[in-house]
Amino acid sequence: MNKMPIPPKIPHRFFRWYCHPDYREDIEGDLLERFERNARGKGIKAANWRFFKDVMRLFRPGIIRPVKENIQLNYFGMLSNNLKTAFRIFKFEKFFTAINVIGLTVGIWCSILITLWVQYEFDFDRFHRKGDQLFRVWKNDILENKKVKTMPLTAYPIGDALVEEIPEILNRVRCSEVEPLVLSMQDRFVKQDVMATDPNFFQIFSFPLKEGNAESCLQDLSSIVISESLAKNHFNSESALGKIISIHEGPHSFDFKVTGVFYDIPENSSLQFDAILPVDNYLQFWTYPERWGNSWLFTYVILDKSADMQEINNKIKELPKRKGDADWFTLMLQPYADQYLYSRIENGQVSGGRIDYVVMFSLIAVFTLLIACFNFINLTTARSARRSREIGIRKVTGAHKGILIAQFLTESALLVFTSMITAILLTQISLPFFNEITAKTIAIDYFDTNFYLFLLLIAAITLLLSGIYPAVFLASFHAVSALKGKLKKSSARVLLRRGLVTFQFGLAVTLIAATLVVFLQLTYIQNKDLGLDKENIIYMPMDFKTAPHYQSIKSELLEHTSIHGVSASDGDFRSTLGTSSDPKWKNKDSSGKLKKNFAILDIDFGLLELLDIKIEQGRSFSSDFSTDSMHFVINEEAAEVMDLEHPVGEDLEFWGVRGKIVGVTKNFHFASLHERIAPIILRCKPTSSTLLYIKTKPGKTAQAISHLEKIHNKFSDVPFVYHFLDETLEQGYQGEMATQKLAGYFSLLAIVISCLGLLGLASYSAEQRTKELAIRKVMGAGAVNIIRLLLNEYFLLILIGFAIGLPVAYHWSNTWLNSFAYKVQLGWWIFAVPGVFVLSIALLTVGKLSLKTAQINPANSLKNE
Known part of the structure; x- marks a missing residue:
């Protein structure tokens, strides 16, 4: 039997496109009959050519459909109908x-x-x-192991040398570290953060002045510029x-005249200060301040x-060697706006910083939205069978794909x-709690058009991701199949649904594993033996009135029953102390090519005992x-760096003082656990100590603080300020603690969303298989068999998700832990626990529904068959 000849597709489609709908059926019928006759009598090629000529001859006025048809679409009516239908479906x-x-x-x-x-993080330092054009100068110290330690502080002459030697560097400004100093105004004493800088500071940084002239306000050494609040x-x-x-x-007091008032520094600035002085005022307090090796300033260009x-x-890399004969360090620049995030x-290479957390939480935001x-x-496509007849009826009654x-x-x-x-609404309600965790003051600006553009973008992305595919998928049903309720199952769609479920739980496992690693590391930090006792330790900065009476204050405090001991130092054990490579000892390499930097800390008698720092050798x-003010105590790391097997009794000399090493302490942490314990030299200098340390008796801290305030007020009218050593040490890990909390909350939310989706899918799957399960029960299957049947599919998907999420979590954890010199070891159980937890939650979610399904009377499910 010969097949019916088929006319050429392109001319045929062209005819259907241009022909007036009222004439299309009759004319098309004649065209097809003519084509069939030509095909039988003259062959298919001739018939195709004749068909093409007939279609082109018909392309003339009277047959071509009008450009604009007189059809008035009621778009409002269509929208109203769509809304009514939507609400009906939701109900x-x-x-x-x-x-x-x-x-x-x-x-x-x-x-x-x-x-x-x-957005708050990215806005930091970007308002200048x-x-x-603004860059920060960093100093790369070349250590004896040929490694590089990058430091932010530079020497006084470096800024001027950069401007003189490098034509592309137009200007420089130097800033000291911000220090809390005692200020007196109109017989009132206050402690404020003070910074010293060059006179051109306000011309380089965009901190606008409320009063005064930005160009001249710091020209005089006796000038001071203060904040609006001050x-x-x-x-x-x-x-x-x-x-x-x-x-x-x-013991010194200096008078300054206010020459300017600047508006309060915004929170998104790395530089935070209450008053500014000319930096040259500080030259008198430094020994050899203009030496290239004496780093005490931040330099910006x-x-x-x-x-x-x-x-x-x-x-600029070799500038120190070329200009200052300093071959033990090099210089590098970093964009000022990057210093906060990087x-x-x-x-000597930028390796991260807060940007790691920004990237991590950005991914969490994207992935959480993707999961939703x-x-x-999944739910929309899985429940497509329920709406198949509705779609079929709509198509039969004339609804085309676009309307659906x-x-x-x-x-x-x-x-x-x-x-x-x-x-x-939830964001507005939760912002105070969120700000408390992150230590920020984030707020929604409802008058900012960018906020609404952002919401529009989120809505568009969400609608695009969640709405387009289900809409096209549902509208693509064949009318006859849809009316019969016999939709063809697509392996691609089933695979997509399973893939999405797998991805959701893989991400959930990753988030929980990462959160667990952060929690374990912070727990390790909080419980690690620091080599010193931080419990029940209070320290208080001594001001210019209390410092001269240190010994009297110490005696009076020791008489109180709530106080166990009192001593002093010039460091708070929170950050890396000042370092020096000047110390000289027996057999030290004299070439100067290998730098050995030592932290220097001045302490009073009894501080080591007060903090329970153990003595390993000597005393x-x-x-x-009486000669101990000329001698030194070092730590084990310093003894190792000096390559001294028996350091006690060895000579040590630096900064014009020659003495002997009288003791070696066990290593103790005087900086962040991000850094390895550095070699430290302790000097007995009670008169140069600025921090008063008090150890209270257990349970008597409140009484000790009350007595301490009373003694302080006896000698000084400067505001009383004190700190707890354990809280101070923990402040160095606020970023990590905030990360732990936020990651934990977002992980929990990701699991909630995933389990909600799984609950919906499992519910629909059980609903679709009601009759199958009923027949299985009639044939003898028990409740356990039914539950296992429903759980098997999801169990496998979650296991695959775990296998995908595991390497991602391991890689991130390793990268994050590498920023700590002291860290937990990643054991297999750290990643097994999140997998078991997620699997348990998911199976409980599905299992409860499965149990309910297994308990349904099969007669009720089969009675309509």
Whole structure:
């Protein structure tokens, strides 16, 4: 039997496109009959050619359809109908609608919170007008093991040398470290953060002045520029210009005249200070301040707009050797705006910093939103059979694919809009709690158009991800198959659904594993033996009035029953102390090519005993030895660096003092656990100690603080300030602690969303298999068999998700832990626990539903068959 000849497709489609709908059926019938006759009589090639000529002859006025048809579409009516249908569907399927809304709400809520935080982090230090030209100078110390230790402090002459030697460097400004100093104004004493800088500071940094001239306010050495808050608190409504402020440093007192008032520094600035002095005032307090090896300032430079940072780095690298005969360190630049996010520099290369947390939480935001969208896709496509007859009837009654897509997109848009409004309300409610965790002051600016553009973007992305595919998928059903309810199962769609479930739980395992690693590391930090006792230790900065009476204060404090011991030092054990490579000892390499840096700490008698720092060799400082002010105690690391097998009794000399090593302490941590314990030299200098240490008796801390305040007020009218050593040490890990909490909360939310989706899928799967399960029960299957049957599929998917998430979690954990010199070991159980936890939660979610399904009477399921 000969097959019916088929006309050429392109001419045939062209005819259908241009022909008027009223004539199309009759004319097309004639064309096809003519084509069949020609094909039988003249052959298929001739018939094709004749068909093409006939189609082109018919392309003329009267047959071509009008360009604009007189059809007035009632778009409002269509939208109204779509909305009514959507609400009807939501009412009919309350359970699945609730799952979708909750999942999308949580996903959008997480995304909004994290995006606000990320934007806050990225805004740091980016408000300066010359920000794209502003760079920070770093110093790379070359150590004896040929490694590089990058330090932010530089020497006084470096800034001027950079401007003189490098034409692309247009200007420089030097800033001291910010110090809390005692200021007196109108017989009132306050402690404020003070910084010293060059006169051109306000011309380089964009900190606008409320009063004074930015170009001249720091020209005079006796000038001081203060913050708006400081001026308002002490001079009320009067102008602060011309007022005298005294600064007290040790036994010295200096008078300064207010020459400017700057607006309060914004929170998103790395530089935070209350007052500024000319930096040359500090020269008198430093020994050899202009030496290239004496680093005590931060140096910032302005580059020409056309300059390339890498080229400048190559030019300045050897500048210290060329200009200052200093071959033990090199220089490098870093964009000023990057210093906050990229603060970790290892071996002379930027290796991360807060940007690691920004990236991590950005990924959490994206993945959490993806999980919510995937839930929506899974539930919508999985429940497609329920709506098949509705779709079939719509198609039979004339609804084309575009109308159906519009209907399903309307439903998705309503869910996204509802979720968006709910997420914004949750964000507003949770922001105070979020700010408390992150130590930020993030707020939603409802008058900022960028905020609404961001919400629109989130809504568009969510709608695109969660709405487009289900809408196109549902609208693509064949009308006849849809009416019969016999939709062809697609292995690709089943694979997609399983893949999305696997991805969700893989991500959940990754988040929980990462959170567990952070928790274990912080627990390790908090419980690690630091080599000193931090419990019941209070320290208090001594001001210019209390410092001269240190011995009297110490005697009075020791008489109180709540106080166990009192001593002093010039360091707070929170950050790396000042370092020096000047110490000289027997057999030291005299070439100067290998630098050995030592931390220096001045202490009083009894501090080692007060902090329970153990003596490994020799003895501690003792008032029984009148010459101990000339001698030294070192730690084990220093003894190892000096290559001294028996260091006690060996000569040690630096900074013009020659003495002997009288003791070696066991290594103790006097800096962050991010860094290895450095070699330290302790000097007995009671008169140079600035911090008073008090050890209280257990349970009597409140009484000790009360007595301490009483003694302080007896000698000084400067405000009383004290700190707990254990809290101070923990402050160095606030970023990690915030990360742990946030990651934990977001991990929990990710699991909630995943389990909601799994609950919906399992519920639908059980509903679809009701009759199959009933027949199995009639044939003898027990409840355990039914539960196992329903659990098997999801059990495998979650195991695959665990296998995918495990290497991701391991890689991130390793990378993050590498920023710590002292860290926990990654055991297999650290990653097994999250897998078991997620698997248990998921199986409990499905298992409860499976048990309920297994208990249904099979007669009720089969009675309609």
